[in-house]
Structure formats: structure tokens, C-alpha cells
Amino acid sequence: MKKIMSGNEAIARGAYEAGCTVAAAYPGTPSTEILENIAAYKEIYAEWAPNEKVATEVVCGAAIAGARSLCAMKHVGMNVAADPIFTIAYEGINGGLVIVTADDPGMHSSQNEQDNRLYAPHAKIAMVEPSDSQECKDFVKYAYEISEKFDTAVLFRTTTRVSHSKSIVELGERVEVGVKPYVKNPKKYIMTPANSKVKHPEVEERLEKLQGYSNNCPLNRIEWGDKKIGIITSGISYQYAKEVFGDNASYLKIGFSYPLPDKMIIKFAKAVDKVYIIEENDPYIENYVKTLGIQCIGKEFIPTCDELNPDIIRKALLKEEPKKSYELDVKAPSRPPMLCPGCPHRPVFYAISKLSKLKKNVIITGDIGCYTLGDEPPLNAMDTVICMGAGISAAIGFEKAAKMGNRDDKIFGFVGDSTFFHSGITGLIDAVYNNSPIVMCILDNRTTAMTGHQDNPGTGRTLKGEPAPIISIESIVRAVGIKDENIRIVDPYKLDETEAAIKDAYNANEPFVIIAKQPCALLKEVQKRRANMKCKIDLEKCKECKACMRTGCPAISFKEGHVIIDQSMCNGCGLCYQVCKFNAIEKVGE
């Protein structure tokens, strides 16, 4: 049976067909749909873990216990998960272990453009790279075979255009491999220095064996065409290369990309006049090919930054003139992403933005999630965004440095609910332990919103849709030692309450927590509940002061001389109603 599938759906299908029984992940674009699709197979236990490190440790344990296991993460998630990965590399596995990293060249939804292929040689584990959905499915099966044959975890590397492109996949049946027996083996599974010293040479030997395999495995293949040009490529870049060169070149298509197939590369290079390396981001293949003493053309023409496409390759390597198109003497206004109409984060950023205009010492450290968009005008309510959790921890460092520099900066750190569970708790503990009088604003919108509404430890539901205990952020905050008088739990839709909390926080001299609780406006049940709730402008009372527009709500605009609220976008959150000094906005449909 044939089906059109995204790469992520196909990875899930591949795991199913290969007899995977345990899977874990933390959501992150472009990897999220892998676990969402795996969860639909009742034969596989699947969970959202609080972060990628936990997800990876869960599947490390499962693999040692004997299950074919899989974890999935976006590229930056692998930084979080790196710790267990580098040591499971020594221990090896029992049941097969596949670690999926979905990289994001072009940074469609990421804070950096790191190339995770470099993790494979760093951690000394095997790596495979599919280039379309069919390969996504097939390579998962190969990955399990490689994992179990060579006793290694396998890094399964995709990119946005592999994960989120759809193409036709031939489906197969599931092969039940069951869960292997577990036999206690401390020398293999306890990495004390004494055991690790024995293991490290074994890892090096394993790499040699893997290299032998790489030279003979079906994932690496040569497609002979014209031999004037020989192209070495992998992943989505293979598709672009084929698109541009067709039969006018020969290809070494690499699917098993660590260790790289040295003998195959040498043989291929000898048979062609010129070697091109076509790869996105870092010169991973190129650097290796050069260590083999082979002259090749790569990054001097192919850009390191941003994602590739056939057009870029054509211009870079064939020196083709740009294709003719059309031009208009009009500049398209920019359209950056923004907080949605009715977003419960908006009132909090509005309030802090207002405060920062009055008090110049307010500093706002942001984090990864929808609330990163608090940085956008007109709110401009952010100073830094680094990574998951840094909204709190970087606030501590900012506060300490300010003090050392005799500045009285007041730091407000922002995280979301899912991010708090991911890596905000440790920062909170640091703030209490090291007495940092920062304000930690936890924007609890009852979901993992940016990645498309995944459940998390605070939502009361598991990935499989089963009921789960609701882990209380407030209880954690109290347990860590934030004093009762330094905790405010507010409904962000109530601006007075939110502003009062922010004012109290500003004046506090101890670690302070504000939890803003209101579910994401895009959640289906919220949309249903608020379907008839609207704010409307009374044009007779409106003085066109545009105070409501300073909230940055996209439902409010100034057209034909009047401020109007787009009723199809408005969910009646009431922020504009609360900022209007002339009672010109009314709330309807309560």
C-alpha cells in the first residue's frame, strides 16, 4: 500500500514496522510530529518527557532493558540530551536505540542553525541520513539493524525539508521483535572510570567496524552518470543535486554518514574528473573528503548559511544567470510572526512594557516559546533570548553582574509552563539557593503552544491522551522555598491584578514569582468557550487616541479614519477594554 507521508510520519511508521516498543520526546519544530504519530500505534509505549535529556535517558534505559527504542528532538534539543548520548555511546545497547535529531537549516523556527551531523563523530555513534519520506521509513529499520549488530546507538539525522516534506511511501507490515531479556552486566552498563577505560578502546574498534560497514552498506550508493562531475551528497541536498544535474553527473549518495565510507569515496573520486560536495550548513563531508587527500569543490561556492535549494546550487556551481521572473515597483511590508489576538501572554508583556517605560532599570530575559514574541513592537518587552530555561537562569547572571557593576537593574525572567518543566525549575532553585532577587514570570497557558499544543506535566493528560496527575507549578515554587509573600498567581486577562503583581515584584528584594494562568487562546476548547466573546468599539465615544493599539493586538487596526476591532479575530480577552480611558470599548457575549 502506498501513502503520502511527511518525513516525520514516515519515521513513526518505520519505528512501528521495525518493532519499536518504547519512544519518548520533548516537542520541538521540526521534530514534533514523530512522537505524535508514534503515539497512534498502540503497540508502542510513547511519552512526552519534560525535556530531551529525560526523553533520551528514558530510551537509554528502555534499550538496556531490551526494547527497540526511539527518542526524537529538534537540533537544539540534542544539546540538552548530549550528556546521556555521549555515555550510552560507551555502554552500547541491548534492544536497538535510535536517536532522531531534526535540524533546521534556514531557522524556520529555531534560534540557531547548528549542524548536528557533527555530533556523530563527537559522540562516536553511527549516523544515518534519509533524503525523502520513503528513506525515512526504510532507514529506521536499517538503523535498528545497525544498532543491534554493532551494539551502538544510531543518530538519525533529518532536516526541516526532510521532516516536513511529503512524498510517497510504500508501507510494510510490523515485525514483532518483542523485548529482549535483560542480563545484568555491570562492566557494560555501569560507566565507572574503571569500566569506561575498558569501554573506550572498544568504542574505537567499533568505529573501525562501522567504517567497514559504511563502505559496503546499501545506504551508501553510487549512481553513475556523466563522469565529468562527481557529486558527493547526503540528505535533502541529494534531491537538490539530482534536480540540478540529473544524468549530467555521477553521484555518491550517502545515507550512512558516520563513519563516512572512505574506500567508496576514494573509488568514486578516482572515476570522475571533478568532485563536488553538495551539503547544507557545515562542510561535514567536505572536510572528511579533504583528509583523504582528495581535491574537491564545496563551501567555496555552496553557502554555509541558510538552507539550500536547487536554484542556489545552479547559481553556485553552474554559474547560471538568475532565471527570468517578474518584478514590481512595490516593497512588500514585513510580516513577522506575532502574539495571536486574545493571547494571554499579551497583557503581561503590556504591563511590563509599561513599567519599563517608567522605570529604566527594568531588564527582561526571555525564553523559547510563543512568548519570545513579546520582543516584537509595540511591546518590545525583551532584552535576551538564548535557550530553553535561560529566561530564569540568565536573569540570575544579569542580576549578579549588575550588582558587581553597581547598577540597580531589576530583572524579570520569563518562561512558559512547558519550559518551566523543561529546564526552568533548576534556574528557580538557583535563584533561591543563591538568593537572587529576580522576578520569575511563569506564563502558564496550559499547553506547549508554539509547537502545536502538546500536553506537558501540567496539563493532566499524557501523549497517549490518558489522564495524568497535574503537576502544580505553584507547589514546586513553594517547595523550592519562594516565600508566600513573594508569590502572585494572576489571571492575565485581569490587567489590574497583573499590573499590581508586577509592581509588587518590582519592589521586592527577594526572589519573586508571578504565575500568570490562562489557557492559550488557540486551544479548541477555549475557542469554543469564547466563540461569542468580543470587544467592540463605540465610534461615538472613541477619541482615536489609539491606546488600544499600543497593546499590539492584531485584531485592532486603524482603517479609514477609525479604530476598528476585527470581530472574526477578537476573542474578547478584554485587554483593549481595560486600557481604554474613554469607555469606548464594550465587552459582549460574556
Added chain:
Amino acid sequence: MVKSILFVGVGGQGIILASKILTQGLIKFGYDVKMSEVHGMAQRGGSVTTQVRYGEKVYSPLIGDGEADVIVAFEKIEAVRYLKYLKEGGSLVVNDYEIYSLPILIGAEQYPENIIEKLQESVPKTKALKAAEIAEGLGNIKAQNVVMLGSLIKALGLENMDWDSVIKENVPEKFYSLNVKALKAGIGTWDI
């Protein structure tokens, strides 16, 4: 011969569903197809694109500058933004519809005037339609994506295929007849 179609618009306009219906149809009619979409941050009211390529054998899911046979723009300024992807002689199907971005809302930038006229002057094969109005006339503005799809299907010369069954398989039953009507209305926009 591989055909390349670029869908452009604003997050929330139903672009992904429209390109999904097209993709499913093309597979049903025997083509090799690749479709690429973007999720995450890009969907929060930002400019979004999906790309569909079909033919006997398709390699790249992505379209480069001057390579799109058709651009389907769900919003006017998005047509302007991505116009450089249209190949010479290609068709532009554009929704005569405005969505203000935040910089426009707060007055930092201006929404340009007479865009449709300028596009028509520049691109000979431009089809401008009021998909939102047509969909509203059919009872639900949300069907504007399928009106756009209908107009695209006509531009591709694929209007005689069995799209009704493709819609049946890809939208909830209660929206089936609305979407069939929307598709027909979209195909019909070329007769006006």
C-alpha cells in the same frame, strides 16, 4: 515535465489544507508528488508558504527563484513578496484580500495601494479573485482556501479530474458540500 506550485499567504488562512487536497488529488491521478510546508514559529500570523511539485519523477520539494509555474497568493502583499519565484510566462492566482501585519497595524509601515492593478500590469497571466467574498457567499469565509484551490486547478488545466472524491477523503463530512461548491466556484472564476 515537473510543475511547481507555490502557495503563499498568512498563517491561519488554510494554505496547508489547500495544498494537501491538491497533493492528494495529484497522487490519485497518478503523479509523483512532493510537498513541503513549514510549521512552528512561522505560523504565528507570519508569512507562510507551501510548495507542491508534481510530474513523472520529482526530486526537490523546493522551488527556486523564477521556477514556479503558478503562484497562488492568498493575500495580496504576499503575492508581491514571493513574485520573484514566478517563472517567466507563469500564472499568478491572487486573492484580492488584505491582512494587515503588525508593522502596518501600528503604523510603522504602509499597506501599498493598487496592488492588483500593478500585478496585472506586470504579470500577463494574473487571475485576481475575491475568494473570501465568494466563500462568504457560499456560507463560510473559511472555504476561501478551496475557492483559491479551484482557481489554481483551472490554471493547471486539471479541472476535469474527479476532485469531488478527493475533497470527500480530505475534509470532514459536514464541510464536504461547502467545499465542493467552493472548488467549483473557484474553477468558475476564470469564466468571468
